[in-house]
Amino acid sequence: MCISKTIADLGFTEEKFHAGTHMCLIYNDDQERRNIIGKYLESGLLSGEKVAYFADAATNDDIVDFLKRMNVCVSEAELENISLSEAEKTYCPKGIFSPDEMLNTLRAYYDQSKREEYPRCRVSGEMSWALRGIPGSDRLMEYEALVNRVLETHPVTAICQYNANAFDGQMILRCLEVHPYMIIRGQVVHNPFYMKPEDFIKSQVNREQSNAIALQ
Numbered sequence: 001m002c003i004s005k006t007i008a009d010l011g012f013t014e015e016k017f018h019a020g021t022h023m024c025l026i027y028n029d030d031q032e033r034r035n036i037i038g039k040y041l042e043s044g045l046l047s048g049e050k051v052a053y054f055a056d057a058a059t060n061d062d063i064v065d066f067l068k069r070m071n072v073c074v075s076e077a078e079l080e081n082i083s084l085s086e087a088e089k090t091y092c093p094k095g096i097f098s099p100d101e102m103l104n105t106l107r108a109y110y111d112q113s114k115r116e117e118y119p120r121c122r123v124s125g126e127m128s129w130a131l132r133g134i135p136g137s138d139r140l141m142e143y144e145a146l147v148n149r150v151l152e153t154h155p156v157t158a159i160c161q162y163n164a165n166a167f168d169g170q171m172i173l174r175c176l177e178v179h180p181y182m183i184i185r186g187q188v189v190h191n192p193f194y195m196k197p198e199d200f201i202k203s204q205v206n207r208e209q210s211n212a213i214a215l216q
Helices: 030-046 063-069 087-091 099-115 127-132 137-153 169-178 197-215
Strands: 022-027 050-055 082-086 121-126 157-163 181-184 187-190
Touching (some): 022 030, 022 137, 030 121, 050 099, 087 127, 099 121, 127 137, 169 197
Parallel strands (some): 022 181, 050 082
């Protein structure tokens, strides 16, 4: 079965987007975040998509309790289409963050959805795990940039959640540079700060070299 290239509904906006849209939600209001993400998850489940959520806040909640907290209302049958996992264990299964391994995980998720004949697939992850000093987490923005290349061939729709109260201003700016779309007040907009992956990685190398020279 061929995976559809379009998404009928993201849940929180009436505008339609292609499968594989890579969005960032930079928030400072957790209730607003829950409203947006809850609708995003619910619409995926109601559309019969394969859905995955990576929660950073470690809880013992089962999927039903989690969805209730996100105000998601779906049938028992539709619950079978969602998986809930801890963000840190998903992004850093071996205790370190490897962009290549996580990109392969993303590819495998799409391939699995295709084998299981889902019409589309979507994910969302809470990114605050990257603030714990986990080895390799300094490469998060490199990973986010390369995600855009992976999604060209493996169109997983993705929302990456960044808490503006937790990440510093420099990291938020880098976040904007690697996401072609951002969510503002419940609307998805083209990101004017976005840089193509090759341009971002080149600029990152230049920044690192400049910083190294400054420290000499």
